[in-house]
Amino acid sequence: MENKTNNKFTPLSTLGEFGLIDKLTKNLKILHKSTIKGIGDDAAVLDYGEKFIVLTTDILTEGVHFNLVYMPLKHLGYKAVVVNLSDIYAMNAYPRQITVSITISAKFSVEHIEELYQGIKFACDKYGVDLVGGDTTSSYTGLTISIAAIGEAAKNKVVYRSGAKENDLICVSGNLGGAYMGLQLLERERKLFEKGSVERPDFGDYNYILERQLKPEARKDIIEMFKETGIKPTSMIDISDGLSSELLHICKSSGIGCSVYQDKIPIDKETVIMAEEFHIPPLTAALNGGEDYELLFTVPLDTYDIISARPEVSIIGHISKQETGCRLIMSSGSEVEITAQGWNALKDQQ
């Protein structure tokens, strides 16, 4: 484990999460015909009969993904479930079962873990999924929650990141950047409070962005909208790492380019106000903020009339040839290349 003095060791931060995953999983053999899609999408797709099963997992760890100073355990349990369900919906599938594994240190009591599970069960009830298993064990340092979720979809309904076609409309549900600005607010007030500069944290009336950060929802309604309208997206991904990063995933997986218009990117007014307070361009929060758990998807151009009439969806651009790259058309008319600067799970290390 002595990597500090030895040059042959490569720090994790040089590769980042996606680089590391690419390196670890290249040349991976697939042995079973039941494995339809392995690594490289929001969830794996498995064939065990009439329908496809989708399987995803996420791991959240104290100090990196959440801070218990302002994250109530009940909310944390809820959010830990929701982030997994979001990955299932991103496959155009319905979540059915989850397992929950946690490691907990002695600073937690039975009552704390019950509170965490209240949130987990509340999310299960709300989204209609069964908690079917897990593992509970001690740790020396804080709390880690690992959830695996299983969902199902008719075989012809599963949507991958890889199906976007030229001229498809690029759409996003809800609005972006709110969770990130909520986090900035929480962090600012935490620091002021801990320094003793304020008697109590002051969150003003920013309930919306706080809720976006502390109690996000997964967009089940969008999947139901697809069912209701008979529209099947050509590609889809959930926005966990920021719009830029997810657009690049779709472009790379589908082998296409895109044009996205600044004016069309939906940003809530609370997000705008808070971003201005922090001197952050609201666009930056939307592009790179992450944790919004909205769905980014592409649909054929001929669905325009239906999609444009849906208040919960914004059309933000269109798919183009690969050669044109991934471009953001600014309000000024200038164009910039989209690059990923979103949440990188491995670059924040200390």
Next chain:
Amino acid sequence: MENKTNNKFTPLSTLGEFGLIDKLTKNLKILHKSTIKGIGDDAAVLDYGEKFIVLTTDILTEGVHFNLVYMPLKHLGYKAVVVNLSDIYAMNAYPRQITVSITISAKFSVEHIEELYQGIKFACDKYGVDLVGGDTTSSYTGLTISIAAIGEAAKNKVVYRSGAKENDLICVSGNLGGAYMGLQLLERERKLFEKGSVERPDFGDYNYILERQLKPEARKDIIEMFKETGIKPTSMIDISDGLSSELLHICKSSGIGCSVYQDKIPIDKETVIMAEEFHIPPLTAALNGGEDYELLFTVPLDTYDIISARPEVSIIGHISKQETGCRLIMSSGSEVEITAQGWNALKDQQ
């Protein structure tokens, strides 16, 4: 989070792992008809078509489940997969896919994680399972590995903990206590080495028990034996927490009692020698040691001729009425009540 001075908080250690799980999962609603069996067995059982799917998850954390001073990362990756596959086999099912989620601190380099994944992939190859997804993120403190495994079985082949019947034979694969004695040896040598009492750790010729601890295998061969002989166990569980604990799980789930004979419990001679060095009764290592990943199962009495001819299986006792309790018949003829003192994931906390 301030639970030190407040009496209304209950320390986790008062309930232990199984008590906590019982508390957290009581009154759990099952919403989907696809959920055949939720919490309470080695794996959940799901119905998505022709066959049953089984789903299990395990989480391993540095300092609690493994010590990287003597656990090579490659072995750790291998073991992390094997402990999950063992749960799948314990359902009389075949593992097909796994997901791997890890949290890693900055002390690890890309090369370390590659070594871990070498072990993971080696286990996948050996047992014929596909690595289909996961999550990789940073942590502030060491390494945590969470694996979920999916397996399949014909609907009439799945074996639960709950089917043991009076007069069934109680059987165990391989031998017990070795992994525990291997751990004792590793810990002793680590302490001597760290104190400077020895120039290098001396593991003597105890290769077998070291391998039992560092590179355990899952008993795929036992499941294949069932297929080959046409025997379906009435109940089954894998021995991860020690024979006592697993016997009690089967007795409780099946609503029966048992008689197990000290003389019949298989213990390897290396385990016996090491136990004597440590002044631990070898029987204690077998009953309470844990991490052997053997299979404990019950079969109908009329399979005696087939089962007793299998060198890889020992018949250690028989199932009795619930009223007789769970008894261990000692070589001396005296009887003792079996109690669980095995590995308790929540009682070792500091």
